[in-house]
Amino acid sequence: MLNSFIFVVMPYAALALLIFVTPYRFCSNRLTWSAYSTQFLERDTLFWGINPWHYGILPVLAAHFLGVVFPAPMKAFLGNQNNLIIFESISLALGLFALFGCVLLLLRRVNTPILKKVTFAADWVLLYLLAAQALSGVYVATFMRWGSQWYLHTAVPYLWSLMTFNPQIEYVADFPLVFKLHAAGAFLIVALLPFTKLVHLLYMPFRFLMDPPILYRWRSK
Ligand code: HEM
Structure with a gap:
Protein backbone atom coordinates (compact mmCIF):
# COMPACT_ATOMS: atom_id res chain seq x y z
CA MET A 1 0.00 0.00 0.00
CA LEU A 2 2.70 2.44 1.09
CA ASN A 3 4.83 1.29 -1.84
CA SER A 4 2.04 1.89 -4.35
CA PHE A 5 1.39 5.32 -2.88
CA ILE A 6 5.05 6.41 -2.94
CA PHE A 7 6.11 4.78 -6.18
CA VAL A 8 2.97 5.06 -8.33
CA VAL A 9 0.51 7.66 -7.01
CA MET A 10 3.06 10.27 -5.95
CA PRO A 11 5.12 10.43 -9.17
CA TYR A 12 2.10 10.65 -11.49
CA ALA A 13 0.31 13.18 -9.25
CA ALA A 14 3.51 15.26 -9.17
CA LEU A 15 3.84 15.07 -12.96
CA ALA A 16 0.21 16.09 -13.47
CA LEU A 17 0.62 19.12 -11.19
CA LEU A 18 3.84 20.09 -12.93
CA ILE A 19 2.30 19.85 -16.40
CA PHE A 20 -1.01 21.57 -15.66
CA VAL A 21 -0.27 24.11 -12.91
CA THR A 22 3.04 25.44 -14.27
CA PRO A 23 1.63 26.98 -17.48
CA TYR A 24 -1.30 28.34 -15.46
CA ARG A 25 1.08 30.14 -13.09
CA PHE A 26 3.16 31.40 -16.00
CA CYS A 27 0.12 32.92 -17.72
CA SER A 28 -1.78 34.14 -14.67
CA ASN A 29 0.96 35.53 -12.45
CA ARG A 30 4.10 36.00 -14.45
CA LEU A 31 5.69 38.49 -12.04
CA THR A 32 6.16 35.70 -9.49
CA TRP A 33 7.98 33.52 -12.03
CA SER A 34 11.33 33.75 -10.28
CA ALA A 35 12.98 33.55 -6.87
CA TYR A 36 12.69 37.17 -5.77
CA SER A 37 15.88 38.46 -4.27
CA THR A 38 16.39 39.12 -0.56
CA GLN A 39 20.02 40.05 -1.12
CA PHE A 40 19.45 43.68 -0.23
CA THR A 154 17.15 -0.57 -9.33
CA ALA A 155 15.97 3.06 -9.29
CA VAL A 156 16.84 3.67 -12.96
CA PRO A 157 14.77 0.78 -14.43
CA TYR A 158 11.96 1.78 -12.04
CA LEU A 159 12.10 5.41 -13.28
CA TRP A 160 12.09 4.18 -16.89
CA SER A 161 9.06 1.99 -16.13
CA LEU A 162 7.30 5.13 -14.87
CA MET A 163 8.10 6.98 -18.07
CA THR A 164 6.66 4.18 -20.18
CA PHE A 165 3.48 4.15 -18.03
CA ASN A 166 4.13 0.61 -16.88
CA PRO A 167 5.29 1.16 -13.27
CA GLN A 168 7.37 -1.74 -11.99
CA ILE A 169 7.75 -1.06 -8.32
CA GLU A 170 9.38 -4.45 -7.60
CA TYR A 171 12.71 -2.77 -8.41
CA VAL A 172 12.44 -0.48 -5.37
CA ALA A 173 9.75 -2.01 -3.11
CA ASP A 174 12.15 -3.78 -0.72
CA PHE A 175 14.47 -0.85 -0.04
CA PRO A 176 14.81 0.52 3.52
CA LEU A 177 12.43 3.29 4.54
CA VAL A 178 15.03 6.02 4.23
CA PHE A 179 15.38 5.37 0.50
CA LYS A 180 11.58 5.46 0.13
CA LEU A 181 11.49 8.77 1.98
CA HIS A 182 14.18 10.11 -0.36
CA ALA A 183 12.12 9.11 -3.41
CA ALA A 184 8.90 10.48 -1.84
CA GLY A 185 10.71 13.74 -1.07
CA ALA A 186 11.76 14.05 -4.71
CA PHE A 187 8.17 13.58 -5.94
CA LEU A 188 6.89 16.08 -3.37
CA ILE A 189 9.45 18.64 -4.52
CA VAL A 190 8.33 18.20 -8.14
CA ALA A 191 4.68 18.51 -7.04
CA LEU A 192 5.38 21.72 -5.14
CA LEU A 193 7.56 23.23 -7.85
CA PRO A 194 4.78 25.19 -9.61
CA PHE A 195 3.45 26.53 -6.29
CA THR A 196 6.74 27.81 -4.89
CA LYS A 197 9.72 29.94 -5.84
CA LEU A 198 11.42 26.75 -7.04
CA VAL A 199 9.66 27.49 -10.31
CA HIS A 200 12.76 29.61 -11.07
CA LEU A 201 14.36 26.29 -12.06
CA LEU A 202 12.40 26.54 -15.29
CA TYR A 203 13.45 30.10 -15.92
CA MET A 204 16.60 30.29 -17.98
CA PRO A 205 18.02 33.74 -17.36
CA PHE A 206 19.85 34.06 -20.70
CA ARG A 207 18.69 37.59 -21.39
CA PHE A 208 19.71 38.58 -17.88
CA LEU A 209 23.32 37.74 -18.80
CA MET A 210 23.22 40.36 -21.56
CA ASP A 211 21.71 43.09 -19.37
CA PRO A 212 23.99 45.99 -18.46
CA PRO A 213 25.19 45.91 -14.83
CA ILE A 214 22.81 47.49 -12.29
CA LEU A 215 24.19 50.45 -10.39
CA TYR A 216 23.05 50.57 -6.75
CA ARG A 217 23.29 53.82 -4.82
CA TRP A 218 23.15 53.41 -1.06
CA ARG A 219 21.53 56.17 0.97
CA SER A 220 23.95 57.17 3.74
CA LYS A 221 22.47 57.32 7.26
C1 HEM B 1 14.45 16.54 -6.12
C2 HEM B 1 15.10 15.43 -6.43
C3 HEM B 1 16.31 14.90 -5.68
C4 HEM B 1 17.25 15.57 -4.94
C5 HEM B 1 17.33 17.08 -4.63
C6 HEM B 1 18.22 14.59 -4.48
C7 HEM B 1 19.31 14.87 -3.70
C8 HEM B 1 20.28 13.96 -3.34
C9 HEM B 1 21.48 14.25 -2.59
C10 HEM B 1 21.88 15.63 -2.08
C11 HEM B 1 22.19 13.10 -2.48
C12 HEM B 1 23.53 12.92 -1.79
C13 HEM B 1 24.62 12.79 -2.84
C14 HEM B 1 25.81 12.11 -2.26
O1 HEM B 1 26.18 12.46 -1.15
O2 HEM B 1 26.35 11.20 -2.94
C15 HEM B 1 21.43 12.04 -3.13
C16 HEM B 1 21.83 10.72 -3.21
C17 HEM B 1 21.05 9.72 -3.73
N1 HEM B 1 19.82 9.84 -4.34
FE1 HEM B 1 18.81 11.57 -4.62
N2 HEM B 1 17.84 13.34 -4.94
C18 HEM B 1 16.67 13.49 -5.67
C19 HEM B 1 15.95 12.49 -6.30
C20 HEM B 1 16.23 11.13 -6.22
C21 HEM B 1 15.41 10.07 -6.78
C22 HEM B 1 14.08 10.29 -7.54
C23 HEM B 1 16.04 8.90 -6.52
C24 HEM B 1 15.63 7.50 -6.88
C25 HEM B 1 14.42 7.09 -6.97
C26 HEM B 1 17.28 9.21 -5.81
C27 HEM B 1 18.21 8.29 -5.36
C28 HEM B 1 19.40 8.59 -4.73
C29 HEM B 1 20.44 7.62 -4.38
C30 HEM B 1 20.40 6.11 -4.66
C31 HEM B 1 21.48 8.33 -3.77
C32 HEM B 1 22.81 7.77 -3.24
C33 HEM B 1 23.88 7.97 -4.32
C34 HEM B 1 25.26 7.56 -3.84
O3 HEM B 1 25.38 6.69 -2.97
O4 HEM B 1 26.23 8.10 -4.36
N3 HEM B 1 17.35 10.57 -5.63
N4 HEM B 1 20.28 12.60 -3.65
Missing part, protein backbone atom coordinates in the same frame (compact mmCIF):
# COMPACT_ATOMS: atom_id res chain seq x y z
CA LEU A 41 18.00 42.63 3.15
CA GLU A 42 20.83 40.29 4.12
CA ARG A 43 23.77 39.30 1.99
CA ASP A 44 26.63 37.81 4.05
CA THR A 45 24.98 34.55 5.12
CA LEU A 46 23.20 34.43 1.75
CA PHE A 47 26.58 34.25 0.02
CA TRP A 48 27.78 31.34 2.19
CA GLY A 49 24.47 29.52 1.81
CA ILE A 50 23.48 29.98 -1.77
CA ASN A 51 26.86 29.17 -3.35
CA PRO A 52 27.47 25.84 -1.58
CA TRP A 53 23.81 24.91 -2.15
CA HIS A 54 23.84 25.51 -5.91
CA TYR A 55 27.39 24.29 -6.59
CA GLY A 56 26.62 21.16 -4.55
CA ILE A 57 23.11 20.23 -5.61
CA LEU A 58 23.35 20.91 -9.37
CA PRO A 59 26.18 18.39 -10.06
CA VAL A 60 24.49 15.86 -7.72
CA LEU A 61 21.25 16.18 -9.67
CA ALA A 62 23.16 16.02 -12.95
CA ALA A 63 24.65 12.70 -11.73
CA HIS A 64 21.13 11.42 -10.93
CA PHE A 65 20.04 12.35 -14.49
CA LEU A 66 23.15 10.91 -16.15
CA GLY A 67 22.27 7.53 -14.64
CA VAL A 68 18.75 7.73 -16.05
CA VAL A 69 19.70 8.95 -19.51
CA PHE A 70 22.90 6.95 -20.06
CA PRO A 71 22.61 3.84 -17.87
CA ALA A 72 24.82 1.59 -20.01
CA PRO A 73 27.86 3.94 -20.22
CA MET A 74 27.46 4.74 -16.51
CA LYS A 75 27.45 1.02 -15.65
CA ALA A 76 30.61 0.54 -17.68
CA PHE A 77 32.27 3.58 -16.09
CA LEU A 78 31.33 2.68 -12.50
CA GLY A 79 32.20 -0.99 -13.09
CA ASN A 80 35.81 0.09 -12.59
CA GLN A 81 36.53 0.12 -8.85
CA ASN A 82 38.73 3.23 -8.92
CA ASN A 83 36.13 5.19 -10.88
CA LEU A 84 33.44 4.09 -8.45
CA ILE A 85 35.41 5.19 -5.39
CA ILE A 86 36.32 8.56 -6.93
CA PHE A 87 32.77 9.15 -8.18
CA GLU A 88 31.21 8.27 -4.80
CA SER A 89 33.70 10.40 -2.87
CA ILE A 90 33.10 13.45 -5.07
CA SER A 91 29.32 12.94 -4.90
CA LEU A 92 29.39 12.67 -1.13
CA ALA A 93 31.50 15.82 -0.81
CA LEU A 94 29.09 17.69 -3.10
CA GLY A 95 26.07 16.32 -1.19
CA LEU A 96 27.54 17.52 2.12
CA PHE A 97 28.37 20.89 0.53
CA ALA A 98 24.74 21.23 -0.63
CA LEU A 99 23.41 20.18 2.78
CA PHE A 100 25.64 22.73 4.52
CA GLY A 101 24.41 25.50 2.17
CA CYS A 102 20.76 24.57 2.59
CA VAL A 103 20.96 24.47 6.40
CA LEU A 104 22.64 27.89 6.33
CA LEU A 105 19.88 29.30 4.11
CA LEU A 106 17.31 27.94 6.55
CA LEU A 107 19.10 29.36 9.61
CA ARG A 108 19.43 32.70 7.82
CA ARG A 109 15.65 32.97 7.51
CA VAL A 110 15.10 31.77 11.09
CA ASN A 111 17.60 34.20 12.62
CA THR A 112 17.03 37.37 10.58
CA PRO A 113 13.86 39.14 11.77
CA ILE A 114 13.53 41.32 8.67
CA LEU A 115 13.57 38.21 6.45
CA LYS A 116 10.74 36.57 8.38
CA LYS A 117 8.41 39.27 7.07
CA VAL A 118 9.09 38.26 3.48
CA THR A 119 9.18 34.49 4.10
CA PHE A 120 5.85 32.86 3.39
CA ALA A 121 4.53 29.40 4.29
CA ALA A 122 5.50 28.02 0.88
CA ASP A 123 9.09 29.25 1.36
CA TRP A 124 9.40 27.53 4.75
CA VAL A 125 7.92 24.27 3.45
CA LEU A 126 10.28 24.30 0.47
CA LEU A 127 13.40 25.06 2.50
CA TYR A 128 12.68 22.34 5.08
CA LEU A 129 11.84 19.88 2.32
CA LEU A 130 15.05 20.59 0.38
CA ALA A 131 17.12 20.27 3.58
CA ALA A 132 15.41 16.94 4.40
CA GLN A 133 15.99 15.77 0.82
CA ALA A 134 19.70 16.61 0.93
CA LEU A 135 19.98 14.97 4.38
CA SER A 136 18.26 11.74 3.30
CA GLY A 137 20.44 11.66 0.15
CA VAL A 138 23.63 12.05 2.17
CA TYR A 139 22.36 9.38 4.59
CA VAL A 140 21.73 6.94 1.74
CA ALA A 141 25.13 7.71 0.20
CA THR A 142 26.89 7.18 3.56
CA PHE A 143 25.09 4.18 5.04
CA MET A 144 23.93 2.30 1.92
CA ARG A 145 27.27 2.28 0.18
CA TRP A 146 27.87 2.23 -3.55
CA GLY A 147 24.51 3.84 -4.25
CA SER A 148 25.68 5.25 -7.56
CA GLN A 149 26.15 1.63 -8.68
CA TRP A 150 23.00 -0.07 -7.32
CA TYR A 151 20.92 2.98 -8.35
CA LEU A 152 21.59 2.02 -11.99
CA HIS A 153 20.18 -1.49 -11.47
Whole structure:
Protein backbone atom coordinates (compact mmCIF):
# COMPACT_ATOMS: atom_id res chain seq x y z
CA MET A 1 0.00 0.00 0.00
CA LEU A 2 2.70 2.44 1.09
CA ASN A 3 4.83 1.29 -1.84
CA SER A 4 2.04 1.89 -4.35
CA PHE A 5 1.39 5.32 -2.88
CA ILE A 6 5.05 6.41 -2.94
CA PHE A 7 6.11 4.78 -6.18
CA VAL A 8 2.97 5.06 -8.33
CA VAL A 9 0.51 7.66 -7.01
CA MET A 10 3.06 10.27 -5.95
CA PRO A 11 5.12 10.43 -9.17
CA TYR A 12 2.10 10.65 -11.49
CA ALA A 13 0.31 13.18 -9.25
CA ALA A 14 3.51 15.26 -9.17
CA LEU A 15 3.84 15.07 -12.96
CA ALA A 16 0.21 16.09 -13.47
CA LEU A 17 0.62 19.12 -11.19
CA LEU A 18 3.84 20.09 -12.93
CA ILE A 19 2.30 19.85 -16.40
CA PHE A 20 -1.01 21.57 -15.66
CA VAL A 21 -0.27 24.11 -12.91
CA THR A 22 3.04 25.44 -14.27
CA PRO A 23 1.63 26.98 -17.48
CA TYR A 24 -1.30 28.34 -15.46
CA ARG A 25 1.08 30.14 -13.09
CA PHE A 26 3.16 31.40 -16.00
CA CYS A 27 0.12 32.92 -17.72
CA SER A 28 -1.78 34.14 -14.67
CA ASN A 29 0.96 35.53 -12.45
CA ARG A 30 4.10 36.00 -14.45
CA LEU A 31 5.69 38.49 -12.04
CA THR A 32 6.16 35.70 -9.49
CA TRP A 33 7.98 33.52 -12.03
CA SER A 34 11.33 33.75 -10.28
CA ALA A 35 12.98 33.55 -6.87
CA TYR A 36 12.69 37.17 -5.77
CA SER A 37 15.88 38.46 -4.27
CA THR A 38 16.39 39.12 -0.56
CA GLN A 39 20.02 40.05 -1.12
CA PHE A 40 19.45 43.68 -0.23
CA LEU A 41 18.00 42.63 3.15
CA GLU A 42 20.83 40.29 4.12
CA ARG A 43 23.77 39.30 1.99
CA ASP A 44 26.63 37.81 4.05
CA THR A 45 24.98 34.55 5.12
CA LEU A 46 23.20 34.43 1.75
CA PHE A 47 26.58 34.25 0.02
CA TRP A 48 27.78 31.34 2.19
CA GLY A 49 24.47 29.52 1.81
CA ILE A 50 23.48 29.98 -1.77
CA ASN A 51 26.86 29.17 -3.35
CA PRO A 52 27.47 25.84 -1.58
CA TRP A 53 23.81 24.91 -2.15
CA HIS A 54 23.84 25.51 -5.91
CA TYR A 55 27.39 24.29 -6.59
CA GLY A 56 26.62 21.16 -4.55
CA ILE A 57 23.11 20.23 -5.61
CA LEU A 58 23.35 20.91 -9.37
CA PRO A 59 26.18 18.39 -10.06
CA VAL A 60 24.49 15.86 -7.72
CA LEU A 61 21.25 16.18 -9.67
CA ALA A 62 23.16 16.02 -12.95
CA ALA A 63 24.65 12.70 -11.73
CA HIS A 64 21.13 11.42 -10.93
CA PHE A 65 20.04 12.35 -14.49
CA LEU A 66 23.15 10.91 -16.15
CA GLY A 67 22.27 7.53 -14.64
CA VAL A 68 18.75 7.73 -16.05
CA VAL A 69 19.70 8.95 -19.51
CA PHE A 70 22.90 6.95 -20.06
CA PRO A 71 22.61 3.84 -17.87
CA ALA A 72 24.82 1.59 -20.01
CA PRO A 73 27.86 3.94 -20.22
CA MET A 74 27.46 4.74 -16.51
CA LYS A 75 27.45 1.02 -15.65
CA ALA A 76 30.61 0.54 -17.68
CA PHE A 77 32.27 3.58 -16.09
CA LEU A 78 31.33 2.68 -12.50
CA GLY A 79 32.20 -0.99 -13.09
CA ASN A 80 35.81 0.09 -12.59
CA GLN A 81 36.53 0.12 -8.85
CA ASN A 82 38.73 3.23 -8.92
CA ASN A 83 36.13 5.19 -10.88
CA LEU A 84 33.44 4.09 -8.45
CA ILE A 85 35.41 5.19 -5.39
CA ILE A 86 36.32 8.56 -6.93
CA PHE A 87 32.77 9.15 -8.18
CA GLU A 88 31.21 8.27 -4.80
CA SER A 89 33.70 10.40 -2.87
CA ILE A 90 33.10 13.45 -5.07
CA SER A 91 29.32 12.94 -4.90
CA LEU A 92 29.39 12.67 -1.13
CA ALA A 93 31.50 15.82 -0.81
CA LEU A 94 29.09 17.69 -3.10
CA GLY A 95 26.07 16.32 -1.19
CA LEU A 96 27.54 17.52 2.12
CA PHE A 97 28.37 20.89 0.53
CA ALA A 98 24.74 21.23 -0.63
CA LEU A 99 23.41 20.18 2.78
CA PHE A 100 25.64 22.73 4.52
CA GLY A 101 24.41 25.50 2.17
CA CYS A 102 20.76 24.57 2.59
CA VAL A 103 20.96 24.47 6.40
CA LEU A 104 22.64 27.89 6.33
CA LEU A 105 19.88 29.30 4.11
CA LEU A 106 17.31 27.94 6.55
CA LEU A 107 19.10 29.36 9.61
CA ARG A 108 19.43 32.70 7.82
CA ARG A 109 15.65 32.97 7.51
CA VAL A 110 15.10 31.77 11.09
CA ASN A 111 17.60 34.20 12.62
CA THR A 112 17.03 37.37 10.58
CA PRO A 113 13.86 39.14 11.77
CA ILE A 114 13.53 41.32 8.67
CA LEU A 115 13.57 38.21 6.45
CA LYS A 116 10.74 36.57 8.38
CA LYS A 117 8.41 39.27 7.07
CA VAL A 118 9.09 38.26 3.48
CA THR A 119 9.18 34.49 4.10
CA PHE A 120 5.85 32.86 3.39
CA ALA A 121 4.53 29.40 4.29
CA ALA A 122 5.50 28.02 0.88
CA ASP A 123 9.09 29.25 1.36
CA TRP A 124 9.40 27.53 4.75
CA VAL A 125 7.92 24.27 3.45
CA LEU A 126 10.28 24.30 0.47
CA LEU A 127 13.40 25.06 2.50
CA TYR A 128 12.68 22.34 5.08
CA LEU A 129 11.84 19.88 2.32
CA LEU A 130 15.05 20.59 0.38
CA ALA A 131 17.12 20.27 3.58
CA ALA A 132 15.41 16.94 4.40
CA GLN A 133 15.99 15.77 0.82
CA ALA A 134 19.70 16.61 0.93
CA LEU A 135 19.98 14.97 4.38
CA SER A 136 18.26 11.74 3.30
CA GLY A 137 20.44 11.66 0.15
CA VAL A 138 23.63 12.05 2.17
CA TYR A 139 22.36 9.38 4.59
CA VAL A 140 21.73 6.94 1.74
CA ALA A 141 25.13 7.71 0.20
CA THR A 142 26.89 7.18 3.56
CA PHE A 143 25.09 4.18 5.04
CA MET A 144 23.93 2.30 1.92
CA ARG A 145 27.27 2.28 0.18
CA TRP A 146 27.87 2.23 -3.55
CA GLY A 147 24.51 3.84 -4.25
CA SER A 148 25.68 5.25 -7.56
CA GLN A 149 26.15 1.63 -8.68
CA TRP A 150 23.00 -0.07 -7.32
CA TYR A 151 20.92 2.98 -8.35
CA LEU A 152 21.59 2.02 -11.99
CA HIS A 153 20.18 -1.49 -11.47
CA THR A 154 17.15 -0.57 -9.33
CA ALA A 155 15.97 3.06 -9.29
CA VAL A 156 16.84 3.67 -12.96
CA PRO A 157 14.77 0.78 -14.43
CA TYR A 158 11.96 1.78 -12.04
CA LEU A 159 12.10 5.41 -13.28
CA TRP A 160 12.09 4.18 -16.89
CA SER A 161 9.06 1.99 -16.13
CA LEU A 162 7.30 5.13 -14.87
CA MET A 163 8.10 6.98 -18.07
CA THR A 164 6.66 4.18 -20.18
CA PHE A 165 3.48 4.15 -18.03
CA ASN A 166 4.13 0.61 -16.88
CA PRO A 167 5.29 1.16 -13.27
CA GLN A 168 7.37 -1.74 -11.99
CA ILE A 169 7.75 -1.06 -8.32
CA GLU A 170 9.38 -4.45 -7.60
CA TYR A 171 12.71 -2.77 -8.41
CA VAL A 172 12.44 -0.48 -5.37
CA ALA A 173 9.75 -2.01 -3.11
CA ASP A 174 12.15 -3.78 -0.72
CA PHE A 175 14.47 -0.85 -0.04
CA PRO A 176 14.81 0.52 3.52
CA LEU A 177 12.43 3.29 4.54
CA VAL A 178 15.03 6.02 4.23
CA PHE A 179 15.38 5.37 0.50
CA LYS A 180 11.58 5.46 0.13
CA LEU A 181 11.49 8.77 1.98
CA HIS A 182 14.18 10.11 -0.36
CA ALA A 183 12.12 9.11 -3.41
CA ALA A 184 8.90 10.48 -1.84
CA GLY A 185 10.71 13.74 -1.07
CA ALA A 186 11.76 14.05 -4.71
CA PHE A 187 8.17 13.58 -5.94
CA LEU A 188 6.89 16.08 -3.37
CA ILE A 189 9.45 18.64 -4.52
CA VAL A 190 8.33 18.20 -8.14
CA ALA A 191 4.68 18.51 -7.04
CA LEU A 192 5.38 21.72 -5.14
CA LEU A 193 7.56 23.23 -7.85
CA PRO A 194 4.78 25.19 -9.61
CA PHE A 195 3.45 26.53 -6.29
CA THR A 196 6.74 27.81 -4.89
CA LYS A 197 9.72 29.94 -5.84
CA LEU A 198 11.42 26.75 -7.04
CA VAL A 199 9.66 27.49 -10.31
CA HIS A 200 12.76 29.61 -11.07
CA LEU A 201 14.36 26.29 -12.06
CA LEU A 202 12.40 26.54 -15.29
CA TYR A 203 13.45 30.10 -15.92
CA MET A 204 16.60 30.29 -17.98
CA PRO A 205 18.02 33.74 -17.36
CA PHE A 206 19.85 34.06 -20.70
CA ARG A 207 18.69 37.59 -21.39
CA PHE A 208 19.71 38.58 -17.88
CA LEU A 209 23.32 37.74 -18.80
CA MET A 210 23.22 40.36 -21.56
CA ASP A 211 21.71 43.09 -19.37
CA PRO A 212 23.99 45.99 -18.46
CA PRO A 213 25.19 45.91 -14.83
CA ILE A 214 22.81 47.49 -12.29
CA LEU A 215 24.19 50.45 -10.39
CA TYR A 216 23.05 50.57 -6.75
CA ARG A 217 23.29 53.82 -4.82
CA TRP A 218 23.15 53.41 -1.06
CA ARG A 219 21.53 56.17 0.97
CA SER A 220 23.95 57.17 3.74
CA LYS A 221 22.47 57.32 7.26
C1 HEM B 1 14.45 16.54 -6.12
C2 HEM B 1 15.10 15.43 -6.43
C3 HEM B 1 16.31 14.90 -5.68
C4 HEM B 1 17.25 15.57 -4.94
C5 HEM B 1 17.33 17.08 -4.63
C6 HEM B 1 18.22 14.59 -4.48
C7 HEM B 1 19.31 14.87 -3.70
C8 HEM B 1 20.28 13.96 -3.34
C9 HEM B 1 21.48 14.25 -2.59
C10 HEM B 1 21.88 15.63 -2.08
C11 HEM B 1 22.19 13.10 -2.48
C12 HEM B 1 23.53 12.92 -1.79
C13 HEM B 1 24.62 12.79 -2.84
C14 HEM B 1 25.81 12.11 -2.26
O1 HEM B 1 26.18 12.46 -1.15
O2 HEM B 1 26.35 11.20 -2.94
C15 HEM B 1 21.43 12.04 -3.13
C16 HEM B 1 21.83 10.72 -3.21
C17 HEM B 1 21.05 9.72 -3.73
N1 HEM B 1 19.82 9.84 -4.34
FE1 HEM B 1 18.81 11.57 -4.62
N2 HEM B 1 17.84 13.34 -4.94
C18 HEM B 1 16.67 13.49 -5.67
C19 HEM B 1 15.95 12.49 -6.30
C20 HEM B 1 16.23 11.13 -6.22
C21 HEM B 1 15.41 10.07 -6.78
C22 HEM B 1 14.08 10.29 -7.54
C23 HEM B 1 16.04 8.90 -6.52
C24 HEM B 1 15.63 7.50 -6.88
C25 HEM B 1 14.42 7.09 -6.97
C26 HEM B 1 17.28 9.21 -5.81
C27 HEM B 1 18.21 8.29 -5.36
C28 HEM B 1 19.40 8.59 -4.73
C29 HEM B 1 20.44 7.62 -4.38
C30 HEM B 1 20.40 6.11 -4.66
C31 HEM B 1 21.48 8.33 -3.77
C32 HEM B 1 22.81 7.77 -3.24
C33 HEM B 1 23.88 7.97 -4.32
C34 HEM B 1 25.26 7.56 -3.84
O3 HEM B 1 25.38 6.69 -2.97
O4 HEM B 1 26.23 8.10 -4.36
N3 HEM B 1 17.35 10.57 -5.63
N4 HEM B 1 20.28 12.60 -3.65
